[in-house]
Amino acid sequence: MHWNKWIRQTHRWVSIAFLLAVIVNGVAVVQGKYTSRLGLVAVFPLALLLFTGLYLFVLPYAAKWRSARRTG
16 A cells, blocks of 8 residues: 555654754753744654554554454
8 A cells, every 4th residue: 555655654754854853942941042932842742653653553453453453
């Protein structure tokens, strides 16, 4: 199924974006230029990581549930 592959790839790329946002926030804190708007830069990728990660977490359990439902 291409949908699962797309979600997994999106999760990987969003994790890279989140890492970059955290690094940018860290540099801003060290330089004393941190603002709350800059802090929100990391929240958007984090929210996407939450949803894609939950989907990927539930995926094996859903597959077991579907296969058990078909057989019995």
